[in-house]
Each structure stands twice: as C-alpha cells, then as structure tokens.
Amino acid sequence: MRFLDELREGLVIAWAAIRANKLRAGLTILGVVIGIVTVTLMGSAIQGIGTSFQRAVGQMGADVLYIVKFPPFEPQEWWKVRNRRDITLNYARAMERQATQIQMVVPETFTESSVKRNNRSASGVRIVGTTESNFLIRNFSTSKGRFFSSSEVDGGRPVCVLGADIADKFFKYEAPLGQKIWVAGIGYEVVGVMAASDKFLGMGSDNHVFIPITQFTARFVNQPDVTILVKVRDLEKIEDASEEVRGIMRKLRGLAPGKPDDFGIIHQDVFLKFFSRVGGSLAMAALFITGLSLFVGGIGIMNIMFVSVAERTREIGIRKAIGAKRRTILLQFLIEAAAICLIGGLIGLAIASSITLLMPKSLEARLSPGIVAIALGVSILTGVVSGFLPAWRAARMNPVDALRSE
C-alpha cells in the first residue's frame, strides 16, 4: 500500500518535472529514441535474415546429402585441395547401384551462358544440367507446364525448364510453353516454368535454366564436375547413410585407408550450424555497436538527472524535512529517469515499426512481440541504471544542507 502510494506520487512528480522542462526532457528523450530505433531495427533485421536464411537452406532438403569436390566452410590450404579430381557422372551411376540406404541419386552441374530469344538476351544465366529426379528430390514445383521426363533425359532432348525470373524476362506477354529459347546458339523448347523460390542473398533458382544433363554433356562440358544429390531412405538414419556414401566414394576414388577424404559430403545442418555460429557472433557484434548509441542516450539521462537533482536540492530538503525517507527520494528520481526512457522507448518503437514496414520484403524484418518487449525492458533498464547515481546522490542528501540551498 505504502509502496504503491509512493510509486504513484513518484509518477506524478516525474510527469510534472518532465512537463516543467519540456525542451530539456525532449532532447534527452531524443537520445533514447535514437538508441531504441537503432537497436530494434538491428534486432529485427538480424531476426529477419535468420528466418530467410533458414528457409533458403531448407530448400536443400533435410534428407538430402550433397557430394561435392570442395565442401564449404572447411578452410583448407588451397594447394592441398586444388588438385582434387572431379566428381564425375560415373560416381552417380555407381552410387545408385551400390548404396542400400538411399532412394534417389541425382547429378547436377552448371555453367554460365547467355540466353537469347528474338531480340532479347540475358548473359550470365546459370544453365543447370540435371536429371528428372532433381525435381522430386528438392521439392521443386512448376507454375506452368512440367519438369522434363526421364525419357527426355535419356534421349538427350533439347528441352528446358525456366526459372521464374527468366521466364518473366523472356515471356512477358506470351505463353512460354512450346516456345524456343536459345542457349549458346542451341534452341531449347520450354516445357515448364518453375514456381518462384525463396530468395536469400542470391540463393534460389529463379535465374536458372534447367536442361537434361545429357544435353549438358553433349553441348557444354563433356566431362563435368558434378554435385551428386543423394536422398536417403530414412531421415532418422541419415548418419548411417552418410557413412555408407562416404565408403562408396572412397572406394570409387581408390583412397587407401588413413588417407583423408578428397571430397565432401554436406548436408543442410552444416549450413545451419555455420550460420548459427558465424551469424550469432555477427549479431552480437552488430547489437553491441548499435547498443552504444543507447549507451550514449543513457549518459544523456544520467547527465540530465544530475542537473535535475541539483536544481531541486531544496525540494529534496523539504520532502526530507516532512518525512520522506531515503528510499522514497531514490524511488522518485528513479521513476523520473525510467519515465523519460520509457517515453523514448515508445517513440523509438513507433519509428522503428514504421521503418520496418518500408524495408524490402525479402529481408523479412518485422518487429516481433519479443523485440518490442525487450526494447521496452531495455529502455526502462537504461533509465534505472543511468538514473541510479543521481538518485542515490539525492537520497543521501543531508536535509539541513538541502534546505539551506537556494
């Protein structure tokens, strides 16, 4: 009861003090506003990047292993790995025959080329050579038409499936299906258009043209270095399957026991782990740097509270003379500092939420309830922490001296 009364009295006094010095309080609040805006924007951007990344990585498929020549995120001296042999198409066939714990094997390789149709052209388009199962393994879907069939792959037919952006570019006003598109001088019939994928930092397949791998080897690279996608039979036993695939690869490569692998088997977890490790520390660094602006805001609060305490020395003396305890005075000034910060926090959140609405959608930056709660908590905490020293000074004042001050 008494505490609640003192709290209410504190709020009334704080409000009166803020109103009495509008400009001063406004400038102090501005410092907190800037701090809260930067911190919440950074926080929601980090959160947004995290979700987009996870979704993009999710497209790799949880039950798919990728056999590659150079695995990412495993820094090695380049001179040790540069002479690695390519992963060839033969391995894919051998894998399909020998492995027992897998249900599908898909080779995939790519090159970059220009694409033309009538008087339009695009350069640097990724031409992906693969088999019909790629469609199944990655859960791709088409918005128009179909993926190419196994017979088209076996027969090396000049057909293609376009990524969503490529299709938009070349077939803005007409239906793409059945039309021809020219890749490096060869005409390919469009049999399907991919549904738009989740984009994240250039990942995704919207800018790709898929052709049968038999066409790829015939027209572009005869012996390509491929990535082999392996879908495991049982997600629970993905570790076992990975070991089996590794054993088969070592045998195919003719590696003696004790020699290190000269290939990599990766899985989406590798990306997720990498992201949570690197992303986590990057996020901490970013939040720390933006947090500095909040720190500066806090110093502003401390400064203004020292002024406020000095200015109201006599008031403190009066309050003490008529029975205010140390705790009461301390609480009063803490409430004042916290109120200033809370106002700043609310304004900051309002600004930050309107900015996030203006941010590009692909960043997925949103103010989540969690961030809002943290921002408000942090602003109150800033007020309490930076207001403590001035409030403590006020609370410890000697009433005789305080009353005498003018």
Added chain:
Amino acid sequence: MSLIRLQNITRSYEMGAETVHALCGVTLDIQRGEYVALMGPSGSGKSTMMNLLGCLDTPSSGTFELNGSLVSKMDDNQLAEIRNREIGFVFQSFHLLPRSTALHNVELPLVYAGIPTEERRELAKASLRHVGLGDRMLHKPNELSGGQRQRVAIARALVNNPAIMLADEPTGNLDSRTGEEIMLLFDELHRKGNTIIVVTHEEDIARHARRIIRLRDGLVAADEKNVRSMPRAMAVS
C-alpha cells in the same frame, strides 16, 4: 514526563581544519503544551538547536528524548519517520513545493505516512480550513500571498497532528501586519493545546511565547517565563 528532554547536548562541526563548537552542553526540558521562543544572536547556536529539535540533525554528544524515543541514537530513516510523525515545520521562506497545489502540499506528509488517499484528502482539507484557506486549496504557491503561503505551511505542519510545531523565523519574510496575523494564529493554536517552539531573533515575535530561552555561545544564557504575554492571552481566553 517531559515532551522534550535535552541532556548535555553538544554539537560541533568540522570547518576545514577548525572545529566549531556550536552547542557546548545544553540541558533543558520542554513540556507538552508549552509555547517557547528560542532566541539568540547569530552564532549563538540557535540554528543548530533548531535542527536538532527538528530531528534534522543529531548531536555530537548528549541525549535527546522526544516523546519518549531516544532521537540522539537514530539513523537517517528513523529520523525521517520521527520528523514525519512528531514534528511540523514552519520555515522562514515557507518551503512549499512550487509546482503543487496548496492541497497537495498539505497532503504530502500524509503521503509519506502511508495514509490512504481518501482519508488523506479529508485531513488536508480540514487542516487548510483550520488556517482559514478553505477557498484557496487548489491554488499553487505563486498564486498566493506571503501570509497565505505561510498559512499553507502551517496547515502542512499540523496535518499529521505532530507533537511539536517548530517555526524558524516564521514572520521573517512577511510584512509586519501579516506577521502579526500569523503570530495571532500561533496564539490560537497554542490555546488549542499545540506545543510550539519558535526560533527567532525578534523580541516582538518572542513576546507571544510563554517561555523564552536565550542562547549565547552555545549555552543556555537565560530561561524564563514571559510574564508580559500572560495577561494578553488571559484576556482573550
């Protein structure tokens, strides 16, 4: 039992390298219902005495009992509680909170005492009416005259029903006529049974009290009944 009992009170301050002895062994008793003037020239220890009696400060040595509690050994928070409960201050420069209404100023001691809002408001209103400011409750100090401000301060001093009302040069910032009005209010409060201690250097003010204690060089120089005031007060009652 005496309301106030001072025994061998000393108070000294460190002023740079020097030690100033403001009080050098004061012993005196004040009974409930007394009207005392505390006089003395500047440097006599008058202000120090007032701070000690008001529980704003503690003595260097000696014992001070107020209404049965040993104040001289109390810590900060206990002193705040005693001030809240037992002392009502009236200051020379009023010492009202400038941004608060008269009513809120008078309510403040009750806020610190933890009295519920409704009760507190009623008590504060009653106290303001008592000093003749029933129609000025929602005015802020700068909307009131000096005499009215001092009345607000008196209402605030009395709202907690304290053991003593301690006034420090209560008419020092008022013109002589308003000052006289305030002193008549004091007389009336005294007749109603309040214990009043007025610290002053003016003989005219001290004349209202029934007992005059004169300090000189940190000691009680004289402590006498004020015979002159008696007949006047008698005549009124």
